Amino acid sequence: xxGDESDIPAFKHGKRVLSDEFNQELDRIITPxxxxxxxxxxxxxxxxxxxxxxxxxxxxxxxxxxxxxSQQKSIEKKKERSWDNNSTLDFAASPLKRPFAMxxxxxxxxxxxxxxxxxKIVPGQSLIKESNYSQKIATPLSNxxxxxxxxRLRVLRPPPPNSLKKTKKIVKDGDxxxxxxxxxxxxxxxxxKRHRPSTIFTKQDLMDQRLVRKxxxxxxxxxxKVTPFPSKRPSGTADTPIxxxxxxxxxxxxxxxxxxxxxxxxxxxTQLSLECFQVFVGxxxxxxxxxxxxxxxxxxxxxxxxxxxxxxxxxxxxxxxxDQVPSCLILKLTKLNTFEPSPKPHVVFLADNAQDVEAFYHxxxxxxxxxxxxxxxxxxxxxxxxxxxxxxESQKNxxxxxxxxxxFVHSPEPPTRPARRHRVPSVASKIILHYPLPPATNDIIxxxxxxxxxxxxxxxxxxxLIDYYFKWLQSDIFAETKSYCLFMGALFFPALRKGxxxxxxxxxxxxxxxxxxxxxxxxxxxxxxxxxxxNPIEASKPPGERKSPTTIAFLDSLGKFHKKRLIFKxxxxxxxxxxxxxxxxxFDRDSIAPVTKVQCPQQNNLYDCGVYMLLSAQTVVSxxxxxxxxxxxxxxxxxxxxxxxxxxxxxxxxLAALISENSFDQIAVDATRVKMRENxxxxxxxYQQIKATxxxxxxxxxCSSGEDTEDAMEIEEKITIxxxxxxxxxxxxxxxxxxxxxxxxxxxxxxxxxSESPPSPVAVVVEDDDHKAxxxxxDNPHSWSR
Amino acid sequence: xxxxxxxxxxxxxxxxxxxxxxxxxxxxxxETFFKVKPHTKMEKxxxxxxxxxxVPVTALRFLLDGTRIAADQTPKMLxxxxxxxxxxxxxxxxxx
Numbered sequence: 001x002x003g004d005e006s007d008i009p010a011f012k013h014g015k016r017v018l019s020d021e022f023n024q025e026l027d028r029i030i031t032p033x034x035x036x037x038x039x040x041x042x043x044x045x046x047x048x049x050x051x052x053x054x055x056x057x058x059x060x061x062x063x064x065x066x067x068x069x070s071q072q073k074s075i076e077k078k079k080e081r082s083w084d085n086n087s088t089l090d091f092a093a094s095p096l097k098r099p100f101a102m103x104x105x106x107x108x109x110x111x112x113x114x115x116x117x118x119x120k121i122v123p124g125q126s127l128i129k130e131s132n133y134s135q136k137i138a139t140p141l142s143n144x145x146x147x148x149x150x151x152r153l154r155v156l157r158p159p160p161p162n163s164l165k166k167t168k169k170i171v172k173d174g175d176x177x178x179x180x181x182x183x184x185x186x187x188x189x190x191x192x193k194r195h196r197p198s199t200i201f202t203k204q205d206l207m208d209q210r211l212v213r214k215x216x217x218x219x220x221x222x223x224x225k226v227t228p229f230p231s232k233r234p235s236g237t238a239d240t241p242i243x244x245x246x247x248x249x250x251x252x253x254x255x256x257x258x259x260x261x262x263x264x265x266x267x268x269x270t271q272l273s274l275e276c277f278q279v280f281v282g283x284x285x286x287x288x289x290x291x292x293x294x295x296x297x298x299x300x301x302x303x304x305x306x307x308x309x310x311x312x313x314x315x316x317x318x319x320x321x322x323d324q325v326p327s328c329l330i331l332k333l334t335k336l337n338t339f340e341p342s343p344k345p346h347v348v349f350l351a352d353n354a355q356d357v358e359a360f361y362h363x364x365x366x367x368x369x370x371x372x373x374x375x376x377x378x379x380x381x382x383x384x385x386x387x388x389x390x391x392x393e394s395q396k397n398x399x400x401x402x403x404x405x406x407x408f409v410h411s412p413e414p415p416t417r418p419a420r421r422h423r424v425p426s427v428a429s430k431i432i433l434h435y436p437l438p439p440a441t442n443d444i445i446x447x448x449x450x451x452x453x454x455x456x457x458x459x460x461x462x463x464x465l466i467d468y469y470f471k472w473l474q475s476d477i478f479a480e481t482k483s484y485c486l487f488m489g490a491l492f493f494p495a496l497r498k499g500x501x502x503x504x505x506x507x508x509x510x511x512x513x514x515x516x517x518x519x520x521x522x523x524x525x526x527x528x529x530x531x532x533x534x535n536p537i538e539a540s541k542p543p544g545e546r547k548s549p550t551t552i553a554f555l556d557s558l559g560k561f562h563k564k565r566l567i568f569k570x571x572x573x574x575x576x577x578x579x580x581x582x583x584x585x586x587f588d589r590d591s592i593a594p595v596t597k598v599q600c601p602q603q604n605n606l607y608d609c610g611v612y613m614l615l616s617a618q619t620v621v622s623x624x625x626x627x628x629x630x631x632x633x634x635x636x637x638x639x640x641x642x643x644x645x646x647x648x649x650x651x652x653x654x655l656a657a658l659i660s661e662n663s664f665d666q667i668a669v670d671a672t673r674v675k676m677r678e679n680x681x682x683x684x685x686x687y688q689q690i691k692a693t694x695x696x697x698x699x700x701x702x703c704s705s706g707e708d709t710e711d712a713m714e715i716e717e718k719i720t721i722x723x724x725x726x727x728x729x730x731x732x733x734x735x736x737x738x739x740x741x742x743x744x745x746x747x748x749x750x751x752x753x754x755s756e757s758p759p760s761p762v763a764v765v766v767e768d769d770d771h772k773a774x775x776x777x778x779d780n781p782h783s784w785s786r
Numbered sequence: 787x788x789x790x791x792x793x794x795x796x797x798x799x800x801x802x803x804x805x806x807x808x809x810x811x812x813x814x815x816x817e818t819f820f821k822v823k824p825h826t827k828m829e830k831x832x833x834x835x836x837x838x839x840x841v842p843v844t845a846l847r848f849l850l851d852g853t854r855i856a857a858d859q860t861p862k863m864l865x866x867x868x869x870x871x872x873x874x875x876x877x878x879x880x881x882x
Contacts, residue, residue, distance in 0.1 A: 241819030444856035460881030506852030
């Protein structure tokens, strides 16, 4: 407050010439009520160097209680100030006259200003030898000076609201965590706190000011807005699943009716009106001459109808009009639209002037950035909806078809589906075969070109090829073994290693325990080996009734590469767990015997293990099949399984009849690769032919649930009529689209498309509402009138 | 054939509009949710999933109760219901 002035008397101590009468008079003026209390007057007269400026302070009468309280407080405070308690300290040397000033201050309610003066750092102050004193001054003086008087002010009198706020604000502003207020630059506060002002802070402060006070001179609308769809990336969690169904809704209705009427409108790119000759709202159509659609106040208006833009879910435009096919604008409406009763929530505007439509479309697109829009570039889509057009006469069907034909010629874009093509990943083009051929719906292996390349010599086999081979075996030469032999998929064991619950639903009780032979391909550490489970059901029987023990035989073309004990544990646990969940009674896991010393062919390279595994399985199963009856009666008559585990040779002995070290050799392995490749290529041709012969067959058969083996057989017979292509070069399906298109057996079938070739111009690929791609032969116009 | 389908479609008009949520569970047990229509080809799910995982689709195998799913099948063909789970396994390669 008046700190500067209060210091002055202290330094002019010797020059003061005020008389005692004057001091008494002053005291009387200052404390008119308390004149009688001598102590008071004595306590803080001007003769004691009190500043005269205290006169300006609002006087609050000091009651006895208040005085006592303050006295008590001051004593406590004094004790805190150790330097004040030290009576031996000689303050004569101090230029501050510290003890004098403080003692007065403790008695006075106006001591605030005086204590504040002591916070001044006086040169030479630190030279005072008393450590307590110097420390007090050196370190927390600034805080001390600020905070101490505040607390006392509160004790002695209610603080004026302004001052309280002020002090609070100072503390708050001084806090480095608090945001810098715009009025007081943070640098000042930092200087008060004896921080070096940071250049970063000053810069930021400047930037903040610039941003807050002077916003960029850009209109809000001019800023690019992010449309909700791209910004909201689905996360795939339960709350926000990845929505793949939304963009299907986009492809809806395109209705191009025949009679075109010329329309003219503003040529400016920002035109807000469009002339159309026909408007379809759901099933109701309006024909006008012309109907003007205008856009005002976030609404589309035509005739007497209005449609808020908010109700548009999707906007589509078709601008590639020909003479016969008009341009159109299609609005998909949200559920909450003004045309709610309409069964088909879409609105179609038809205009023949493509440029107008395009301009209108782009205007809307630009103006309402939240609107999802798409351009239709495929004339075929337009054709799809002709039949469904409510006011459409059947006689015009043929004209439209011819229109479309000509549109193929004149259309600025080829009749492909560019957007769709983009979305379909490249792998779709590489697929050469879905193995159980189309009639099958269950467990379909997708074999791609990459898989086929894995059959080249010196390459590794993958699970697709393993599964294909086993499936092919069971559909071909091992067809009879289906009843007692199960080939597990190559993905079973990796999944089993992750836990039983991963595979608990893969096979049922009957799948496993009704079989005599279960072939399990094992893949660990980039190596294929084989485990064969014999007679899994036996372990569930009481020991006396077992005809032959449940055994698990391991066939490893690299000897001890795989840890058989680990595999054995997984498989026995699987059998036990499956039996526990689906079977009845107890399952004796301990009775299962491992057979590791099987003599099987060993590979002499480091890449053929997959084929060795396949051939081992084939050898064992074929041997088992040929001597099944014999083996069943012959395979060891055991009652005590424990003995068998100890003496594995006895168990391996019957296996020796199934496979031996010389069952097959490297030549057979190499031949198997070639054979598999030929098989796959052959099946790929069949697959392509099935697709090409009757593309609907694929859909239809897959739609029908369950496998109808009779149908499958029929189709296969039908197909075998087609001559096979023998050399693999001729039937390379994936890369050369024309290579496979040279079989004119079916007169109606001009081309056989490989999956990679783009849709031929002969066939119209139509996306209808069900999103089932159907291929329609345009050469046969009757196919339209279904 | 198309007539057949149309009948089916109109008969199950309500069901057709429904979307089902399919869970794809990878080897580490992490689940990804896809909201699809019953007639959406699984291809879409596969490619979207592979894209998320940053692996080529050819390196992934999708299994429904241990049986493989082809890309051109649909949830309806597979008789998938809401919240059904598909397992995703990695390609297994071995050579030595």
